[in-house]
Amino acid sequence: MSGNSSVGTSGVYEAGDQRNVKASELNKATPYEEGKEHSHKPNDSKDERSIANRLANEERKEKEGDHDDPMTAAQKKDPTLPAQLHGNEPSKGAKIDAELQAEDEAALKKKSGK
Structure with missing residues (x-):
């Protein structure tokens, strides 16, 4: 048994996804480009985006133009x-x-x- 834990092995406690993001990488993400594709639905009432973010999204759509395939x-x-x-x-x-x-x-x- 490793460590003082009675829950599991040391592999359970590896820091893999628990590490903090470096300060140099923190501000590199651009709005609406981060995360998975279609993870936010514009008309979702449960989405907690601010009105300013929703307005910015609509302005971005107008600039790009919604072209059908x-x-x-x-x-x-x-x-x-x-x-x-x-x-x-x-x-x-x-x-x-x-x-x-x-x-x-x-x-x-x-x-x-x-």
Whole structure:
């Protein structure tokens, strides 16, 4: 038995993750870039970010611009297109969405024609 502990071996008490961060590394992190990807959800009511941090996040998003990836943009135009781009047959739901979208467009053209 090592040490005076009756709980476990000395391996339990190694300092691995219990060490303090060096002062030189303390201020190197940039806001919103530290931590895991998508660890903070902007609309999470339980997230304890300040109003200033939320405002800074929104300003950062406006600067970057929320650009959709090509697949999302293609899906907005035609629900069956992403599957066709991958060489697959569109799902039944995608086909129904395409039919509904076509019906909506036809109804809007009919209304605007009057």
